[in-house]
Amino acid sequence: MNKVNVVVGQSGGPTAVINSSLYGVIKESFNNTDRIDKVYGMVNGIQGFIEDRYIDIRKEMSDEEIELLKTTPAAYLGSCRYKLPEEFSDSIYPAIFKKFSDLGIGYFIYIGGNDSMDTVHKLSVYAKKTNSSVRIIGIPKTIDNDLTHTDHSPGYGSAAKYVAATVRDIVMDASVYNAESVTIVELMGRHAGWITAASILARKFENDNPALIYLPENEFCLDEFVESVKKEVEKRNTVVVCVSEGIKDKEGKFICEYASESGTDNFGHKMLTGCGKYLENVVKDRLGIKVRSVELNVNQRCKEMLSSLTDINEAVMAGEFGVKACLDGQTGMMVSFKREDKNGYRIDCELTDCADVCNQEKEVPTDWILDSGKGVTQDFVEYVKPLIQGENIPVMEGGLPKYCYRK
Amino acid sequence: MNKVNVVVGQSGGPTAVINSSLYGVIKESFNNTDRIDKVYGMVNGIQGFIEDRYIDIRKEMSDEEIELLKTTPAAYLGSCRYKLPEEFSDSIYPAIFKKFSDLGIGYFIYIGGNDSMDTVHKLSVYAKKTNSSVRIIGIPKTIDNDLTHTDHSPGYGSAAKYVAATVRDIVMDASVYNAESVTIVELMGRHAGWITAASILARKFENDNPALIYLPENEFCLDEFVESVKKEVEKRNTVVVCVSEGIKDKEGKFICEYASESGTDNFGHKMLTGCGKYLENVVKDRLGIKVRSVELNVNQRCKEMLSSLTDINEAVMAGEFGVKACLDGQTGMMVSFKREDKNGYRIDCELTDCADVCNQEKEVPTDWILDSGKGVTQDFVEYVKPLIQGENIPVMEGGLPKYCYRK
Numbered sequence: 004m005n006k007v008n009v010v011v012g013q014s015g016g017p018t019a020v021i022n023s024s025l026y027g028v029i030k031e032s033f034n035n036t037d038r039i040d041k042v043y044g045m046v047n048g049i050q051g052f053i054e055d056r057y058i059d060i061r062k063e064m065s066d067e068e069i070e071l072l073k074t075t076p077a078a079y080l081g082s083c084r085y086k087l088p089e090e091f092s093d094s095i096y097p098a099i100f101k102k103f104s105d106l107g108i109g110y111f112i113y114i115g116g117n118d119s120m121d122t123v124h125k126l127s128v129y130a131k132k133t134n135s136s137v138r139i140i141g142i143p144k145t146i147d148n149d150l151t152h153t154d155h156s157p158g159y160g161s162a163a164k165y166v167a168a169t170v171r172d173i174v175m176d177a178s179v180y181n182a183e184s185v186t187i188v189e190l191m192g193r194h195a196g197w198i199t200a201a202s203i204l205a206r207k208f209e210n211d212n213p214a215l216i217y218l219p220e221n222e223f224c225l226d227e228f229v230e231s232v233k234k235e236v237e238k239r240n241t242v243v244v245c246v247s248e249g250i251k252d253k254e255g256k257f258i259c260e261y262a263s264e265s266g267t268d269n270f271g272h273k274m275l276t277g278c279g280k281y282l283e284n285v286v287k288d289r290l291g292i293k294v295r296s297v298e299l300n301v302n303q304r305c306k307e308m309l310s311s312l313t314d315i316n317e318a319v320m321a322g323e324f325g326v327k328a329c330l331d332g333q334t335g336m337m338v339s340f341k342r343e344d345k346n347g348y349r350i351d352c353e354l355t356d357c358a359d360v361c362n363q364e365k366e367v368p369t370d371w372i373l374d375s376g377k378g379v380t381q382d383f384v385e386y387v388k389p390l391i392q393g394e395n396i397p398v399m400e401g402g403l404p405k406y407c408y409r410k
Numbered sequence: 411m412n413k414v415n416v417v418v419g420q421s422g423g424p425t426a427v428i429n430s431s432l433y434g435v436i437k438e439s440f441n442n443t444d445r446i447d448k449v450y451g452m453v454n455g456i457q458g459f460i461e462d463r464y465i466d467i468r469k470e471m472s473d474e475e476i477e478l479l480k481t482t483p484a485a486y487l488g489s490c491r492y493k494l495p496e497e498f499s500d501s502i503y504p505a506i507f508k509k510f511s512d513l514g515i516g517y518f519i520y521i522g523g524n525d526s527m528d529t530v531h532k533l534s535v536y537a538k539k540t541n542s543s544v545r546i547i548g549i550p551k552t553i554d555n556d557l558t559h560t561d562h563s564p565g566y567g568s569a570a571k572y573v574a575a576t577v578r579d580i581v582m583d584a585s586v587y588n589a590e591s592v593t594i595v596e597l598m599g600r601h602a603g604w605i606t607a608a609s610i611l612a613r614k615f616e617n618d619n620p621a622l623i624y625l626p627e628n629e630f631c632l633d634e635f636v637e638s639v640k641k642e643v644e645k646r647n648t649v650v651v652c653v654s655e656g657i658k659d660k661e662g663k664f665i666c667e668y669a670s671e672s673g674t675d676n677f678g679h680k681m682l683t684g685c686g687k688y689l690e691n692v693v694k695d696r697l698g699i700k701v702r703s704v705e706l707n708v709n710q711r712c713k714e715m716l717s718s719l720t721d722i723n724e725a726v727m728a729g730e731f732g733v734k735a736c737l738d739g740q741t742g743m744m745v746s747f748k749r750e751d752k753n754g755y756r757i758d759c760e761l762t763d764c765a766d767v768c769n770q771e772k773e774v775p776t777d778w779i780l781d782s783g784k785g786v787t788q789d790f791v792e793y794v795k796p797l798i799q800g801e802n803i804p805v806m807e808g809g810l811p812k813y814c815y816r817k
Contacts (some may be wrong), residue, residue, distance in 0.1 A: 013586075017582075017583055017586050046588075047587070047588040050588070051588065075582070076579050076582050076583065077579075077582035077583045077585065077586050078586040081585075081586055081587070081588060082586040082587060083587065083588070084587070164809060164810075167809075167810055168715060168810050168811065169709060169713070171810060171811070171813075172483050172484075172709065172712040172713055172714060173708055173709070173712065175424075175482070175483050175484035175712060175813065176424055176483065176484045176708045176711065176712040177708075178484065178488075179420075179424050179484050179485040179488055179489040180454070180488070180489060180490065180491070181453075181454045181457070181458065181488060181490070204808075204809075204810065205810075207815070208815070276683055276687060280683055280687075295708075297705075297707045297708060297709075298704075298705065298707075300704045300705075301580055301583045301584075301702075301704060302576060302579065302580070302704075302709075304583065305579040305580065305582060305583040306576070306579055307579060308575060308715060308716055309715055309716075311809065388808065388809070391809035391810070392808070392809045393809065394803075394806060394809075396801075396803075399801060401611075401795065401799070402571060402574075402611075402718065402795070402798035402799045402800065402801075403571075403574055403575050403578060403611065403612075403798070404575065404578070406578075406582065408614070408615070
């Protein structure tokens with residue numbers, strides 16, 4: 004059998020573990036030297052590949068650097084947001100497959116979210132149309148956990164762990180004074196509330212904070228929110244509220260859009276802020292209580308020292324399984340997770356047709372959201388808990404984690 | 411010799427290690443059972459003590475809880491912001507000393523920043539005036555590192571480590587796309603730039619980010635800032651800028667105040683934001699480059715899993731030394747740090763008169779700020795590096811750090 008080369012790319016927003024999946028792809032490829040020769044990395048995903056930007060992993064990376072990948076945040080190869088054209092008659096398709104042919108690519112592995120699975124799907128359809136033997140496989144990656152047909156996605160566990168630990172610390176911080184105060188924590192998730200829901204894990208005892216949790220899956224009513232905050236303050240002095248950045252009112256308008264309408268400053272600069280800052284100002288105005296807002300921002304997807312070891316291990320496993328799928332002759336598929344928890348939590352890898360995954364979004368099921376719309380159920384807690392287990396102890400250097408960088 | 415009781419309190423904003431100092435006070439007191447009987451903890455500092463809110467540590471805390479103090483963020487005993495009256499004729503003074511007498515207090519130990527040292531100073535002056543034998547000692551605590559007469563303060567090392575590690579991760583995250591972008595990170599420090607300066611540690615190679623660092627010690631010029639950002643973007647595509655929340659223009663006006671003037675939303679709510687968000691909108695308007703701002707916020711003072719082991723150990727040592735100072739008959743003093751680095755970094759505890767410390771602020775020395783006002787020197791790097799060394803591995807439970815809580 005002739006040996007083939009692998010090309011691997013990263014696409015979409017970074018996560019704490021997208022490089023762990025890259026590590027899995029590289030290691031499994033190196034374990035199959037009888038069938039796989041070179042491993043190329045696309046620089047900035049398919050977009051960079053089209054522009055002839057790629058590296059030969061074995062030449063460019065030392066063994067130590069490859070090991071460091073497992074615990075290096077963001078996207079080592081660089082990422083892109085690039086959508087392939089809908090029309091297969093577009094000249095980009097033959098151009099890409101010409102490059103595959105020139106580089107001896109047999110397996111194309113793409114690590115990304117639902118937009119990236121669209122790329123995997125299109126390339127695999129084109130390959131079939133043109134009788135190309137190149138096998139195209141997707142590895143799931145998203146902090147948002149919104150990919151369908153998989154129990155969860157690599158990247159989510161670390162985001163959930165970061166949110167739970169950080170909201171816990173914010174609750175501790177908010178509780179030191181003997182005075183009424185409200186803290187609003189704005190969390191990521193434009194359309195799906197998975198990340199925000201994970202803040203429930205910060206609640207450690209009865210009547211503990213976060214007292215209120217608002218997901219984008221439910222209509223958000225400003226008056227009801229103010230009333231709920233007021234009631235909670237009467238109960239416990241210190242109130243911490245977690246809100247998803249994507250909360251919308253009953254007209255479907257994002258709450259953060261109201262903030263954007265707040266006008267311009269004296270120099271004519273338009274002020275854009277998030278929903279947390281907006282709600283902070285509303286609470287201050289209407290209730291006159293001491294209030295602040297905290298936006299956890301990009302740290303939710305890149306905080307290496309707070310990532311979940313379970314997530315890292317599963318991300319590596321997904322990368323390895325992607326290579327195995329190629330070796331098995333599969334194409335047009337995404338690696339997906341099936342949960343087995345009869346005898347404790349266990350994840351098995353499967354394959355799902357990318358056509359079913361791409362451009363879809365999985366929301367938090369209605370069953371897992373409290374009827375009041377202000378929290379999540381114990382079933383959700385049971386779902387998310389295994390995903391945050393285990394600590395990543397990164398290699399440290401001079402008091403800071405040691406990462407690897409592309410030269 | 412008759413045994414005395416100790417009362418210990420925490421005051422001002424929390425840090426990652428204020429409980430480590432509390433641990434030091436408790437352990438050293440328990441080590442001296444021949445001279446010390448009970449250890450009382452003021453709930454919410456001197457304010458709570460005045461209101462008769464205090465606990466008997468040995469009765470209320472298990473051995474495990476006391477151990478957990480070392481790695482529990484925020485203020486276990488609760489904190490306060492309370493200034494004692496200037497007039498010693500105020501009836502609060504005899505009332506406090508009556509309580510000392512009723513509870514058999516011999517040593518009063520107060521963990522806090524410069525406002526708290528004002529409390530220590532006043533109580534010790536009053537004690538001398540009234541021939542009271544109660545000894546009053548302060549333990550330094552501040553993430554801002556603005557206490558004078560000490561090499562640095564417990565709390566700063568962990569804040570510096572958090573900032574360095576987090577800015578590093580943000581730089582990684584910001585660099586994944588092959589496109590121009592600006593990220594503005596707003597860091598704590600209203601009057602002193604110590605925390606913001608620590609972001610220099612995130613810079614790992616030549617021309618790496620953060621490209622620009624602005625401290626409140628220097629005048630901030632908006633036009634110069636926009637021009638500098640523009641130049642940096644031309645050089646390296648991805649630009650990360652760190653700014654202190656307290657940057658001011660040449661009229662002495664805080665930059666964040668300009669944001670506050672940006673008006674009200676459609677419902678009449680006044681929008682208040684920080685300087686980072688303001689600068690984000692300015693860059694967007696003037697340069698038209700993709701830009702975002704990140705405010706690290708309270709996590710700078712409470713992120714237990716990213717705290718510095720050096721900081722924790724020194725905080726414990728400071729607490730222990732405070733008790734030793736009382737046993738030695740000292741009063742009206744703050745524990746301070748002297749650095750010895752002939753044979754590697756070492757800290758020795760000393761005592762400094764609280765009169766010299768209270769209500770003072772130590773800024774970053776001019777020598778350590780680049781003439782351009784856009785960064786800090788290697789001397790500062792040498793100063794801060796030892797403070798962030800060593801990792802805190804907290805006790806974990808269910809994937810999250812285990813803390814102790816007051817019942």
